[in-house]
Amino acid sequence: MLSVLLLSLWAASPGGTVEVEVFVPLCDNALIACGRQAAGDPRALDSNLYWGARYGAERFLSRAPGFVVRSRQDRPASDAVLRELVLERPAAQGERTVRLVLRAYAGDRIDAALEDFLRAASGASQADLVVWAGHDRLMDVPPPKLPPLPGATPRPVVVLACMSERYFGPVLQALGARPVALTRTMMAPEAYLLEALASTVAKHGPTHAPALRTALVDAYARYQRIPPRAASSVFSRLEPPAP
Template structure:
């Protein structure tokens, strides 16, 4: 077979892309954030500026000082990488961070507030190993979505108001040496709504919540650091509780009652 000049150029361009962005075997954490939105979510209203789900820069869960983008950007443990394009209209911004002490990346997506249902749908699909995607970060191509090592959701517990389609329950055992995908759900009373269903699709509800709560990014940040240190689920919960206690001005004992870990 003889390639035309255009066909040859196309093949060379594809080959160059593969060389420039090899699929990187790093650990990837994918965080799904449903922006706080007074207008469309069943929440206690917050000040209008931080509760506009169309404006991520000032949003409570994203651009505010305790939102995901701002908290991880300010962290000494993480380095924010150059901007990457949003993969779909519902995602207003995507940011990527690289841990400074380990080969771990964190990809966070800011979903438009009124798109909370597709955001949660994407999260549960990813927890079930569906919706894998490749995200380019500099010269590396990272496994995200259903191929991420750990997935997390931050935002309002939309399952209080609507249902999503959960992946088919997994009946086959986890392969030897493999572990169920850890999932974190920082939303009000998430254990009751997510934990058993996550286990049913083969995921591991690493950290969920038992009470009404404020899903600040500090809890995820410190829980991840405990996990990176090789600590067990109880210690991951304690790390989240300590961060929450500090933020809320309550005792660690009271904060521990907010979280559940398995």
């Protein structure tokens, strides 16, 4: 029902800005193999695999055609969030502007990132789409116990992490959030997938699961240099919302 309502509002209200909130826990060599030492330094924004490397969120998106950096704010070293980056993808004909709010969490504070993400998914965020892009922490630990948020509206959610359908799917379902893109296999949660999401949201809205999946598959095949069929196996085929 939530998905039908959101799609109806999208169709009836052209123009405006869509906000996408993205949680990016930095890669941490203490948890997974991130590559060279600097790529897995959990607090190295400039070199971290998921933030400052070639396909890291800030480096890739701040240079991607059609994206404009609106603000960049560093946080105190004691904060779980190291940097907040706000980008916009201005609307072309027939599109909406997409505003991306990306938060780089210290990799050694990934549990704080997970709690914040799940709270956002359950309705603490007012973003139109909530995204996790990084290591699947639920492969390592049980989900945190979160207090209910009375009156909150759960958000549409994308989880770009290894096997997120298996690990995040049941947790999101229990929160009432509706996943619009999940994964079935091991994968690389790289920033060209965020670019593909933003471009598709601009055209089709934040809840059009088939369009989002197609865009993710196409981008993954292109950048990973694998056949589309192989890329297709990475992303879940989610059931459309009930009428």
